[in-house]
Amino acid sequence: MNTDQAARAGYRRFLERRSFIEMNARERVRAVLDPGTFREMLDPFDRIKSPWLPLQGIVAQADDGVVLARGTLQAKPALIAAIEGAYQGGSMGEVSGAKIAGALELALDDCAQGRLIWPVLLFETGGVRLQEANLGLAAIAEIHAAIIALRRYVPVVGVIAGMVGCFGGMSLAAAVCTHLIVTPQARLGMNGPEVIEQEAGIEELDATDRGLIWSLIGGEQRYAAGFADDLLEDDADAVAAAIRKAISTGPASARAPARSMQVERYAELIRAIDPDQPPDSESLRRLWKPKALP
Amino acid sequence: MEKIQYDYPAQHTVKQRVHVGVVGSGDLEVLLEPSPDARTHVVVNTSVDGFGATWKNVLDRFFARFHGAVSIEINDFGATPGTVMLRLGQAAEGLRA
Numbered sequence: 001m002n003t004d005q006a007a008r009a010g011y012r013r014f015l016e017r018r019s020f021i022e023m024n025a026r027e028r029v030r031a032v033l034d035p036g037t038f039r040e041m042l043d044p045f046d047r048i049k050s051p052w053l054p055l056q057g058i059v060a061q062a063d064d065g066v067v068l069a070r071g072t073l074q075a076k077p078a079l080i081a082a083i084e085g086a087y088q089g090g091s092m093g094e095v096s097g098a099k100i101a102g103a104l105e106l107a108l109d110d111c112a113q114g115r116l117i118w119p120v121l122l123f124e125t126g127g128v129r130l131q132e133a134n135l136g137l138a139a140i141a142e143i144h145a146a147i148i149a150l151r152r153y154v155p156v157v158g159v160i161a162g163m164v165g166c167f168g169g170m171s172l173a174a175a176v177c178t179h180l181i182v183t184p185q186a187r188l189g190m191n192g193p194e195v196i197e198q199e200a201g202i203e204e205l206d207a208t209d210r211g212l213i214w215s216l217i218g219g220e221q222r223y224a225a226g227f228a229d230d231l232l233e234d235d236a237d238a239v240a241a242a243i244r245k246a247i248s249t250g251p252a253s254a255r256a257p258a259r260s261m262q263v264e265r266y267a268e269l270i271r272a273i274d275p276d277q278p279p280d281s282e283s284l285r286r287l288w289k290p291k292a293l294p
Numbered sequence: 295m296e297k298i299q300y301d302y303p304a305q306h307t308v309k310q311r312v313h314v315g316v317v318g319s320g321d322l323e324v325l326l327e328p329s330p331d332a333r334t335h336v337v338v339n340t341s342v343d344g345f346g347a348t349w350k351n352v353l354d355r356f357f358a359r360f361h362g363a364v365s366i367e368i369n370d371f372g373a374t375p376g377t378v379m380l381r382l383g384q385a386a387e388g389l390r391a
Contacts, residue, residue: 024316044313044325057295059341059369061317062325086318 018236020161021185025067025084028122028161031236032080032243037071042099050093052132061087064095068103074244078118079107085124085164092170093129097139104146111153118247119150120157121177126192127168140169144176151178151258157246159239160186160219160228167192175227176260179246181239182219182228189217215281224285227259296343300353302334304363312388315381322370322378326385329363340370348375356382362389 023031030038042048044062053060065087069080081100083090092100100121107117128136147156158177160166165187166174174180174188182188191199193207206212215221223231229246232238249255259266269288273279279287311327329335334357338349352375366385373381 044323045311045327054295054339057341059295059317059339059371061323061369062313062367065317084316084318086316086321088317 017233019234020236020239021163021183021234023236024086025065025082025122025124028236029067029069029071029080029082032073032120032122032240033069033071033078034073034075039070041068041070041103048095048099050095050129050132052093052135053088056131058088058131064093064099065090066096066099068099073118073120073247076118076247077116078120078247079103080120080122082122083125083170088129090123090125090164091129092125092127092136092140092143093132094135094139096129097136097143101139101142101146104143104150108146108150108153111150116154118154118157119147120159120243120247121147121173123158123160123166123170123174124162124164125166125168125170126164127170137169140173143173144169147173147176148260151176155179155247155249155255157181157243159243160188161234161239162186162219165189165192165217176258178255178258179230179249180228181230181232181242181246182223183232183234184214184219185234186219186222186228187214187217188219188222188227193217221281221285225288296338296340296346298338298340298346298349300336300338300350302336302353302357304329304332304334305361306363307332308362308364308389310389312385314384314388317369317371320372320374320377322368322373322381324381324385325367325369326364326389329365332363334362334364334366336366336368338368338370340368340372342370342372349378351375352378352382355379360386362386 047062049060049062049064065084067082071078081103107119110117150156155178157179158174159181161183162185167189171188171190193205193213196205197207219231222228230242232242272287308328313325315321315323317323336353
């Protein structure tokens with residue numbers, strides 16, 4: 001194939017691809033589940049929304065920015081929770097957090113009774129919703145606990161597509177997933193760039209420097225350093241296929257120990273870094289990637 | 295934040311529910327469902343105060359063409375009149391789907 005043909009084939013692939021990033025939360029869930037199996041729980045017409053935002057003069061969304069659905073993935077019963085990044089930065093409030101935590105806990109009950117349900121989390125979140133503070137944080141802690149309990153039974157799959165990314169307490173939720181899927185547009189980190197610039201000064205991090213930010217916390221870097229398991233182009237069909245592959249692994253006993261259980265290994269990786277001579281992105285990949293593979 | 299309510303006469307009943315949009319910057323969410331009576335009821339929750347007359351113009355224009363008896367809740371986050379019209383049109387299209 002000559003260069004022209006290759007370019008045309010690439011162009012055609014780009015045109016035919018369905019962007020996952022451009023979908024809203026509900027469209028993403030439909031794109032992931034087996035066709036025709038989408039069944040939403042606590043949909044917008046149930047109007048289970050934030051009681052706190054209107055008190056602070058902010059218009060609330062009818063589903064509080066979380067879409068919960070049951071359906072199947074290659075005929076396996078599945079639970080999908082998707083966060084709407086365009087609403088309040090995908091922030092976790094009392095209601096949105098409780099929707100995810102409650103659904104995961106119900107799936108856990110089912111799993112414990114031998115009725116396996118495969119959970120998938122579609123992250124797009126700045127973390128806790130500051131207007132709801134501790135109520136959101138409490139829900140995030142419940143989400144962490146539920147993921148850790150669930151992954152004894154089934155792989156818990158997380159997806160960070162972008163463009164919001166996954167930050168704050170929810171970055172920990174992504175980190176405790178069994179299998180994490182990212183795109184090059186994704187970002188994964190505790191504090192977002194704006195927060196770091198505000199707290200530590202522009203000398204520490206210039207939040208407008210996109211190249212620098214993605215080289216630190218972007219999907220490619222996180223994948224290369226061993227914090228994500230799949231790096232995919234922004235393609236809904238590729239995301240759906242990667243989720244199916246991730247849940248087709250055997251029982252938990254057959255899988256490598258979860259990243260969050262490998263405390264000594266990660267302590268060693270941190271010890272390998274000299275804080276007086278912080279590594280750049282490339283040298284961090286070299287330092288961590290070979291050792292981060294199980 | 296402001297809450298605005300309007301009523302319109304309707305000509306025929308509607309059976310489905312349709313949800314479109316997101317309460318995101320410059321966008322809005324529309325929840326459309328069958329009306330409990332033979333009239334159309336619209337509730338607008340908007341983050342931008344003082345645009346009641348603009349809302350009425352947009353809604354008057356939309357309901358000059360749409361005659362279903364529906365209850366509509368709009369949760370608005372600073373959408374322009376053009377975006378509001380597009381979302382309402384999208385919701386009406388969802389009824390035909």
